[in-house]
Amino acid sequence: xxxxxxLLGYLARIAGGQSHPRKxxxxxxxxxxxxxxxxxVLIAIVNSFILAHGIPGWMQATWFGAxxxxxxxxxxxxxxxxxxxxSNAVLTLRMRLCRQILSTPLKKLEEVGSSRLLAHLTDDxxxxxxxxxxxxVLIVNxxxxxxxxxxxxxxxxxxxxxxxxxxxxxxxxxxxxxxxSMNLFRQSRENWNGLFAGFQGVTRGIKELQLHAGRxxxxxxxxxxxxxxxxxxxxxxxxxxxxxxxxxxxxxFFVVLGAILFAAPRLWSINxxxxxxxxxxxxxxxxxxxxxxxxxxxxARAHASTEQLDKMGLMLAEARDPSAxxxxxxxxxxxxxxxxxxxxxxxxxxxxxxxxxPIDLNFQPGEIVFLVGGNGSGKTTLAKLIxxxxxxxxxxILLDDEPVEDFRAYRQMFSAIFSDFHLFDSLAGVAEGxxxxxxxxxxxxxxxxxxxxIKQGQLxxxxxxxxxxxxxxxxxxxxxxxxxxxxxxxxxxxxPVYREIFYRQILPGLRESSKAVIVISHDDRYFxxxxxxxxxxxxxxxxxxxxxxxxxx
Numbered sequence: 001x002x003x004x005x006x007l008l009g010y011l012a013r014i015a016g017g018q019s020h021p022r023k024x025x026x027x028x029x030x031x032x033x034x035x036x037x038x039x040x041v042l043i044a045i046v047n048s049f050i051l052a053h054g055i056p057g058w059m060q061a062t063w064f065g066a067x068x069x070x071x072x073x074x075x076x077x078x079x080x081x082x083x084x085x086x087s088n089a090v091l092t093l094r095m096r097l098c099r100q101i102l103s104t105p106l107k108k109l110e111e112v113g114s115s116r117l118l119a120h121l122t123d124d125x126x127x128x129x130x131x132x133x134x135x136x137v138l139i140v141n142x143x144x145x146x147x148x149x150x151x152x153x154x155x156x157x158x159x160x161x162x163x164x165x166x167x168x169x170x171x172x173x174x175x176x177x178x179x180x181s182m183n184l185f186r187q188s189r190e191n192w193n194g195l196f197a198g199f200q201g202v203t204r205g206i207k208e209l210q211l212h213a214g215r216x217x218x219x220x221x222x223x224x225x226x227x228x229x230x231x232x233x234x235x236x237x238x239x240x241x242x243x244x245x246x247x248x249x250x251x252x253f254f255v256v257l258g259a260i261l262f263a264a265p266r267l268w269s270i271n272x273x274x275x276x277x278x279x280x281x282x283x284x285x286x287x288x289x290x291x292x293x294x295x296x297x298x299x300a301r302a303h304a305s306t307e308q309l310d311k312m313g314l315m316l317a318e319a320r321d322p323s324a325x326x327x328x329x330x331x332x333x334x335x336x337x338x339x340x341x342x343x344x345x346x347x348x349x350x351x352x353x354x355x356x357x358p359i360d361l362n363f364q365p366g367e368i369v370f371l372v373g374g375n376g377s378g379k380t381t382l383a384k385l386i387x388x389x390x391x392x393x394x395x396x397i398l399l400d401d402e403p404v405e406d407f408r409a410y411r412q413m414f415s416a417i418f419s420d421f422h423l424f425d426s427l428a429g430v431a432e433g434x435x436x437x438x439x440x441x442x443x444x445x446x447x448x449x450x451x452x453x454i455k456q457g458q459l460x461x462x463x464x465x466x467x468x469x470x471x472x473x474x475x476x477x478x479x480x481x482x483x484x485x486x487x488x489x490x491x492x493x494x495x496p497v498y499r500e501i502f503y504r505q506i507l508p509g510l511r512e513s514s515k516a517v518i519v520i521s522h523d524d525r526y527f528x529x530x531x532x533x534x535x536x537x538x539x540x541x542x543x544x545x546x547x548x549x550x551x552x553x
Contacts, residue, residue, distance in 0.1 A: 031078035035140050038071035040147035043284055044277070078136050090129050093309070097121055106389045107345070114200065116193045123192050124305035131302030134295035141288035148281050155274045163256055170252040177245040178296070184238035185297075186304045191231045198223040239297055246293040253289065257282045333400055333413070333483060336516075337362040340395035341385055356381050356539040358395060365483065368507055368517045370527060373536035379520045380418070382536065383486055386518065387414040415477035416486040423469050423476075427457040430479045442478050445506075446471040447498065467493035474506075485510055486518045503529055 045064060097120060101109065109117070153160040201223055202209070209216040260278050342357035356378040363369060363386075371379050384390040388397070388404070388411040397404045404410045427435055435457045443449045448471055453460040464472065470493055477485055491499045503526040510517050519530070527533050535542045 031074045031081065035071050035075035035078060035143065037143060037147040038067055038074065039144050039284075040151050040281070042067055042071065043148075043281055044151055075136070075140055078139060090125060090132070093128070094121065094125055097125075097309075105391065106384065113193070113197070116196070118200075119192045119196045120309060122196075123189070124309050127189075127298075127301045127305040128309075131298045134298045137291050138295050138299070141291045144288045145285060145292070148285055152278060152281055155277045159260060159274070159278060162259070166252060166256045170249055174245050174249060177241045178300075181238040181241040181245075181297075182300050182304070184234050184241070185300050186307070188231050188234035188238065189301070189304045189308060191227055191234070194227045195224070195231060198227060238300070242293075242297055242300075246290075246296075249289070249293060250286075253282070253286070333365065335362055335364055335398075335400060336386070336484070337398040337401075338385065338392075338395065339398060341392040341397065342394045343381060343385060343390055344393060345381075354378070354539060356385070359385075359541060361386075361534065361541075363484070363516050363518065365516050366511055366514045367531040368511050368519065368529060370530040370533045371518065371520045371536065372522065372524075372527075372533055373542075376538070377536040378539040379536055380488060383416070383418070383488055383518070383520060387411060387416050387484075387486055413482055414484045414486060415480045415482040416488070417470065417473045417477060417490055418488045419492070421470070421473050423462055423473055425459050425462055427454070427459070427476065427479055430457075430476060435479070439475060439479060442475050446475060448472065448475075465493075467495065467498070470494070471498070483514075484516045484518070486520075488520045489522075490519070491521065491523055499523070 042064070045067070101117060149160060149164075152163065198219075201219060205219075209219060257279070260275070260282070338359050338361040340358045340360060342355060342359070344353055344355045354376075359382065371382060373379050381390065385392060385397075388407040391407055397410070399410060399413075427439065436454050439454045439457075440449065443452060443454070448464075448468060451461070451464060451468060452472065459472070462469065462472070470490055474490070491502050494502060503523065507517055507519065507529060
């Protein structure tokens with residue numbers, strides 16, 4: 001029952017935005033208790049009818065019918081109220097996690113890993129949803145058991161004391177396997193992060209896996225089968241231990257019933273009404289006790305998931321409302337300066353730290369700047385610092401000679417297409433006005449008018465080649481109309497014709513519209529269009545004054 005109360009408390013915290021969540025939980029509990037107590041009162045009435053050896057009158061039948069309606073109605077009320085509160089709580093939880101992810105600095109999200117985030121959004125929330133369904137069952141049946149004890153105590157305190165002592169012994173022996181199963185469920189949950197990483201490998205690396213049978217076999221057996229088997233084995237062991245504990249509880253229950261039927265009459269002088277009442281109640285309790293025991297695994301899984309969700313909540317940033325996002329800053333600006341900026345991170349393949357900087361750079365409107373350098377030189381990390389996705393560890397970023405403090409607002413100045421970009425199927429939130437006609441004009445320039453159409457800001461398809469998808473991402477950047485554009489290896493998937501268009505027409509066009517353009521590129525044949533070429537060499541600018549474009553061609 002500890003898991004039940006902790007889960008109810010968790011739901012109350014999550015449902016804090018609803019009106020009077022604690023009062024709703026109290027009403028749910030009251031309705032469940034009323035239903036449970038009503039069941040035992042019905043048992044008592046049936047027992048009295050049996051012992052009366054007569055036909056009940058109409059008044060007794062009326063009370064019996066009214067009590068049946070009360071039991072059914074209160075049970076329905078408990079289940080409805082809990083379903084309403086729980087569905088809202090689960091929705092709130094999912095959306096709060098999404099808001100926290102959106103509000104968390106990119107570097108921290110990269111450290112957490114997408115597979116772990118996905119496990120929280122799916123498996124943990126699903127476990128919570130499954131447990132919520134069991135809460136009305138637990139409340140009603142727990143109330144039935146408690147009311148049954150009260151009724152049995154009214155019949156005979158001596159026999160109730162015998163039952164309570166027997167149950168106390170059973171609970172003592174029951175706790176050890178329950179604790180063991182809880183630990184197994186917790187271990188099973190922790191392995192889900194690895195399995196989700198394997199699922200991502202299947203979906204994202206399907207081409208490479210199908211092309212290499214040896215890799216496919218090693219990946220299947222190592223990253224999928226072994227992890228899935230471990231989860232299955234841990235879960236099965238947990239459920240097996242719980243099932244054994246539940247069977248032990250049933251055996252103890254039948255032992256107690258047998259002792260009351262066969263041993264108690266030899267030891268005490270028991271009234272037949274007491275014996276029949278105890279036998280009737282104990283037989284009736286088989287169903288509620290079994291229902292409680294069957295609901296315990298779901299409670300245990302939910303408890304393990306709430307622990308994981310609480311840990312993740314501590315790791316992520318305080319959730320912000322996306323609707324309160326800062327406005328896009330398209331006002332006039334004169335300069336962005338990186339002054340002594342550094343960023344250090346650990347590279348697992350090299351098992352050592354990599355430090356970018358200190359970097360001193362500045363950017364102005366109406367210029368094209370190329371960032372060049374070898375793989376691993378820090379170009380993409382520098383790009384994320386420039387656009388504010390990473391905050392400097394040391395040094396500062398200045399906008400118009402003022403240090404940037406609100407990076408969330410600062411990021412709204414940039415449109416960026418990174419090498420690992422994501423393409424959305426809608427322009428919603430990107431721009432206002434006549435989206436479709438403006439977007440179709442750009443689709444002509446991008447040579448996608450025969451591939452993609454747009455209606456009410458919705459793109460007709462994303463099923464394109466990688467080069468065409470990058471062009472579609474460029475459509476979004478155009479529609480955003482931000483003062484600074486950043487392109488990370490944008491031309492790497494383009495054919496020679498469109499690569500020429502990109503460098504000779506699109507980039508100069510952006511510069512002519514007074515935008516600052518930052519390009520990460522290896523296309524040295526186009527360095528002549530740049531106003532400056534900044535070369536990085538293992539985290540350092542090779543020439544602090546930058547390399548003139550004319551000297552690179």
